[in-house]
Amino acid sequence: MAYDEKILEKSIDPSVHKMLSRAAELHIETAWDRYEKMLPECGFGELGVCCRNCNMGPCRISPFDDHGPKKGVCGATADIIVARNLVRMIAGGAAAHSDHGRDLAHTLLMTAEGKSSGYEIKDEVKLKTLAVEYGIPVDGRTKEEIALDLAKAAYAEFGKQEGFIQFTRRAPEKRVALWKKLGIDPRGIDREIVEIMHRTHIGVDNDPVNLILQGLKASIADGWGGSAIATELSDVLFGTPVPVRSQSNLGVLKKDHVNIIVHGHEPVLSEMVVAAAGDPGLVSQAEKTGAKGINVVGICCTGNEVCMRHGIPMAGNFLQQELAVITGAVEAMIVDVQCIMPSLGPLSECFHTKFISTSPKAKFPGALHMEFHEEKALGIAKEIVQAAVDNYRSRDQDKVMIPEDKTECMVGFSTEAVVRALGGTLDPLLEAVKTGKIRGIAGVVGCNNPKIKHDHGHIGLVEELIKHDVLVTSTGCNAMACAKRGLLLPEAAEQAGEGLKSVCQALGIPPVLHMGSCVDISRILTVCAAIANALGVDISDLPVAGAAPEWMSEKAVSIGSYVVSSGIFTVLGTVPPVLGSPVVTEVLTRTANDVVGATFAVETDPVKAAALMIAHIDAKRKALGV
Amino acid sequence: MTQPKEIFVKTDRCVGCLSCTIACAVAHSNSRTLFGAVFEKPVPKSRIYVEWSDPDKKIPLVCRHCEEAPCMFACISGAIHRDENGVVLTDTDKCIGCWTCVMVCPYGVIGRHLETHKAYRCDRCPDRDVPACVSACPTGALVYETAASFSGAVRKSASRELIRSEG
């Protein structure tokens, strides 16, 4: 089928072409349309030189005009304003990830105390491993007793005033020593975020470098703190992922089923929805309405979470959330927190779709709010599923248009699963890296952004990397892009370079390893730390590199910051709002190498981005003498 | 001949965001992209200015390409001419930077490029369908229309106002 040239330019995903064409037919606007209407975007914002931190302004620094203002009312230069804005973005991102982690600690606490409904401790081995890491006694204790102590210890990480965050000590000793030396070894997670808000208040920290260091500190508290807690406690409660086969893309919606989409980030809600959807009573009710069953699918990181633990299909990544509703086949779009477009409210009103918000933290205009609490989790989940089932009758089948596109995928390569796939030890991986069969390892993560042709940034980069024998670990929206492209299948090894192909084929693994949701980048850090420790070097010595080809969120800014703080060179595919400051630009792209052993680079062309990463990997290989 | 379009300003719509100034500077940079332009030396210059006056008026100012353009006649080196679309242009090669045009422009919209020692002004973006400042304006304070259609629109909105006030 032929589509408008403009539509083909928006994405590489055929399902998106179909749905955008459908949206145009129905005169429904999507994020792409709104992006076009937003153009040109404000140049001051793009350069990061506007400041609204006090009411003497808003101030903005003129990047060109000789007559224009060169300092804010308080005297802040472009360097100061850009640095303040950047670290506030980090604060936002670190807060989002970490609050997600806090919610998991809360669920674990409630479960350990027997106050939650429907939850249980599914991975006792991990529970004990973590307890030992925290110095919590395990011998002769029940899992609930251990879990209670672990939940309290994890909880305490947020409000801690002094000391260190336990999971940061997974990093190599050299890295921790460096953080201490730089004064960026984080204390309590909340404390570092609060300190950013304090420092960026009018008239506090006005040294761009000092500000950036605090930003890095808070980001470490995210990656090695809040995010790691989210990952680990999710595994304890819902099971540590193991490789599982599933399907992805909008074609996973079923014309003859009650379709429920879980969208957002935390598994706490979605796990219960998945459980409730299997309830025989509800299934038979669905059948009575004429549906053949209940089909739960996921979008965004919630999709990643339930896919890797239950094989629940993934309907798509961030930019497909509106398109899913436009299929006209969705009975309920159930959301919790993060990356949920407020456009879903008015959009759902164009269809029969019930847009159901569940978190007291995240309400939306046009949404039906069915608040979720652990105490009655399963019951509430059943009510929500019930609402979806009841809504099936309202579906107008003439309005339904589900694209047939769907792709098989293999997901769920947790750190433990990776080690298991390697035969219980990292040695085969290290050996493959040493011999050069695996040239290096890349972490490719991040969002979608209509500034970049949808999935093109992700796929263009990942395909180029595996072609050059770089093993890719993937999370978030990148993982979904790879899933849709078939790159998460062992068969995709055919697309890899000879070395990587032989390793993948020997182990039966895909060349791109799905490691989970965006908080699960902590898993990638754990793997890197383990490799560095095995080799007796720092992470910054490893032939590894990171990338966020289509990033857009504040979380991504925090991620990029902790990845660089951990010593990993990171390429961004969209330009961060810092170019208005020569100092901040210099620090991030050059000076950081002398400080934390890694820098950022910006490259919007995915093939060129891959070349930068490969060159970095080769340089590190040379330095390591392999 | 069709009447050429001009840049008109609706001052009541200007919110003072200065987006026009950035778009103008970028449109007159070598790279034509914001992220390229910020690294260029000499820094690209905007040819549109947004001034502020009491009590809180924001006024975008750009070359009017005057009918009897004083700058064109004052120029001592023949660097300023009017093209077939009525656009008054400064020929950078001919400009000697004597600033006579600056001295006679009653709008104050001719800039002095100190690094190159040349005068510069709005050229109505000859390579673009719509001048960059107009495209960039998020509030419609800058419009690109023929004089006839602009004044027609102004008249219409004035009569609407009148009808409204008369109930």
Added chain:
Amino acid sequence: MEESTRYLIAGGGAAGMAAAHAIREIDQEGTITLLTDEADQPYFRPLIPFLVSGEKKDSDMFMAGSGPYKSGNVSVRTGSLITWFDPEQKTVYLENGGRIGYEKILFATGSRPYIPPDIEGLDADGVFALRTMADARSMAKRAEQTSHAVMLGGGVLNLKAAFALLKKGLKVTLIVYSPEVLSQLMEPEDAFLIRKALDQAGLKIINGRSAEIVLSGKNGVDAVGLDNGRELSCGMVCIGKGVSPNVHFLEGSGVIVDGGVAADMYTACNIKDAYTAGDVAVAYDPVSGDRMVTALWTNAVEMGRCAGKNMAGVKTKYSGTFGILNATQVADEPFVSMGTVHTKEGDFEVQRSSTAGSYRKMVFNAGGDRLIGAVLVGDITNAGLYRYVIREKKPVDRIKQNIIDHTLHYGHFV
């Protein structure tokens, strides 16, 4: 053979060319004949220092086809010096023997350098008064053969000539009788930033002295003797002591000459079908109403256009000019001087302000309610607005502080 033209423009400078093109905008048919006594086609006279320095070539100089001078069909006669004018017969007589009849005539014969009579030896080779392209070419040639030039006079044109020679690598000494350079355009204390820039640029300036004699040998000039007995050895001398209007051919014609050719409010002379514009004409100041002769390019063009329109039958009032209206840049220091700027004598309200890199002097009338003059050095942004305020006699009450602070912009008039 009697030759005749509808419009006869006497003079190929700014006023003449502006008039010719203004006529063409209105009358596409009538013949226009423009006479210039120079060998070159009409050119942008202010550019001649650039011809000396080599920054411009001959081909960069000509007006036809450049800027607003694009309309064609103007017959230009070079080498045509008018010796006599007969208003009865409506005919001019040329030095080369030709004569041309006209229906309407414009006197735009411009001015020539004033040569001080009290300096001896000015007929030597290597003495110049830069006025024409021919002068510029010979100056450039002379500059190749010498290493030191002495400039007599501290006006704008002489400063520009001085910089052209500096650019060519000469050592240049400027003799200024006044206490400071640019005395016609500003008072000495207004010029300190410019003076600093001139000094830094390597121009040697001697104030309070004048030349008494130019000494020469077989190769022309070899020294200038000053009034204090000092002798400066040099290979060339350039005189910049102002100009006087070219009115000799009007003697006995009945055209009223009073310092320059007299004109009414519509640029017309006292005899029928004759007009005048430019350096040769008596202009008037729109603010004070004073009559005066100026040597300003901007005025020549404005008055020339006005005359051209009147000649073509579109009655147009001449708006007048400030006696002082200059913008330029010397030694990387831009400045603008306009209106009443000499305030030593008389009753004015003067507001001065200076920073490290800029200076301004705003002159208000005694009552302080009208702006009448301005000197801007360094930062000349929005200078045109002050010209507008002065010329339109705008009441300044609401914008006075903006004028004093140099924050005036057009938005204040919206």
